[in-house]
Amino acid sequence: MLALASTFLHALLTDRVLLVHAPHEFDGLFCEPFPGSSWTLPAGFPIADFDGTFTMLSPTSYKNMKKAGTINGGENPNVTAETLPAYVFLDLIQSYTGAAFCEADQRVLAKFNWMVVKSDVYFATAFFLMPVYRRELARLFPEKEAAFHHLARYLFHPSNDVWAIVREFHEAYLAGADERIGLQVRVFPELPVPFETMYGQIMRCSEQEGLLPKVAERNAAAARNTSAVSSPDGRKTKLTSILVTSLSPEYYERIRGVYQANRAETGGYVAVHQPSHDGVQHTEARGHNQRALAEIYLLSFCDRIVTTAVSTFGYVAHGLAGVRPWVLLRSPSPGTPAEPACVRSLSVEPCMQAAPRQMCGAAKGSDIGTLAPYVRHCEDVHGGVKLFS
Structure with a gap:
């Protein structure tokens, strides 16, 4: 639920549609949250084996694309939507080092038609440290500590x-x-x-x-x-x-x-x-x-x-x-x-x-828990x- 709420927030901020790969253990837990539509991937979706296809070694992983030089996440990204694969894998399992929380990374990721997010933890906090989303987040959550509260109460409806x-x-x-x-x-x-x-x-x-x-x-x-x-x-x-x-x-x-x-x-x-x-x-x-x-x-x-x-x-x-x-x-x-x-x-x-050890734009060695007055250590x-x- 924590990862799904975070992914939903990312979809809101980047104008994407949220679809959920629902494994069998997901069955019978929630009602559909969006009237007149379904958040579940349709039957016959081209990718079936999500666990096998998307791993830390996957060539479609954004981290691995950056390491291989396939894409450049710097200030002048060397890619266009036409030269990119159909989808990108955003690997947010436990560690976020080199993941996607720089504004330049977000500009590159926005060019992919499909994004597959895999996570098992809460990562919505990172978006509040990115200047590109600051204004929209302030409108969505005047009380910042209520972010998950509102996301969860909107998104999750028990079966x-x-x-x-x-x-x-x-x-x-x-x-x-x-x-x-x-x-x-x-x-x-x-x-x-x-x-x-x-x-x-x-x-x-x-x-x-x-x-x-x-x-x-x-x-x-x-x-x-x-x-x-x-x-x-x-x-x-x-x-x-x-x-x-x-x-x-x-x-x-x-x-x-x-x-x-x-x-x-x-x-x-x-x-x-x-x-x-x-x-x-x-x-x-x-x-x-x-x-x-x-x-x-x-x-x-x-x-x-x-x-x-x-x-x-x-x-x-x-x-x-x-x-x-x-x-x-x-x-x-x-x-x-x-x-x-x-x-x-x-x-x-x-x-x-x-949390990421280093946020883009912050001085080297800076404490992520001191970068904004509304973000502190747990x-x-x-x-x-x-x-x-």
């Missing part, structure tokens, strides 16, 4: 199947709450933080920022005898719903156990819910992907959102919500707790994680940048 999951869960567990707190926990395979370490970080974050309701310890029997509906003077007690999204059930079970055994310090009632816990990702499975998308939208309905550093799942959820999240920072190693446990993001925007990714208002 009926996904929305049915969202609606059923929301009506059953979230709609009646006075406050909804979303907690998104993601433990990455390359940094397998133990459960107790991660749970401890969540609790330290909550204590530090006053996120989860404090408990007044007492025995479970007394807690069960307390009315969840009204206080002793007959007034309705506050209901707080905590939504936990994680591949693991352990965080939900531990937090639910805390509030089952102890009443909230303020006397309110706390309910803890988790829609699913699939254990591991199954991006090839339609049902898994539909549940994941539904949980992103459920998180976006929360009043306060806590996300895990580097998680694109969390980026999309708080971006859709238009909410500045609390971010659980990455541990330096699996057994070492993060310090501080979390920080409050100063922006709604997702992080552009693998809280959770060293070297990443994001938009601020």
Whole structure:
């Protein structure tokens, strides 16, 4: 969703039509966004094997064309539309070094009839650093940190199947709450933080920022005898719903156990819910992907959102919500707790994680996070940048 929203913005800025190559794992997730037309590549499109055709070694890659001298991305491009191939491949997988974020590059790319973009991350931020697009972007997004929020809410419409999951869960567990707190926990395979370490970080974050309701310890029997509906003077007690999204059930079970055994310090009632816990990702499975998308939208309905550093799942959820999240920072190693446990993001925007090391026109060695007052470094990714208002 992050890459697709970025590509859509590029299409808007360059007067192109957006078409989407939809692999099977894309099925059943979204409705068509544009009335009277389809964003899906038509059947019989000349290129079928996108994964095999477009790789980092592809001769149609813009980077490789520049390296081979086929085209010149300098101030005086030595190409005309008639001398170019029918299409160009813009490879934006993880790294943007030498990609396309110079104005001279954009002039060359504009001469190709077709552009194939391949990306797995958010890159819309880079366009805000290019003077050629500055005026149009200012008109589109007076509040720069709301760029993804508006792009995503316009472009993405969950399918009926996904929305049915969202609606059923929301009506059953979230709609009646006075406050909804979303907690998104993601433990990455390359940094397998133990459960107790991660749970401890969540609790330290909550204590530090006053996120989860404090408990007044007492025995479970007394807690069960307390009315969840009204206080002793007959007034309705506050209901707080905590939504936990994680591949693991352990965080939900531990937090639910805390509030089952102890009443909230303020006397309110706390309910803890988790829609699913699939254990591991199954991006090839339609049902898994539909549940994941539904949980992103459920998180976006929360009043306060806590996300895990580097998680694109969390980026999309708080971006859709238009909410500045609390971010659980990455541990330096699996057994070492993060310090501080979390920080409050100063922006709604997702992080552009693998930002270009150098932007065209900037002094050599300059810090990309200081090139504009509305672009700063991310809280959770060293070297990443994001938009601020």
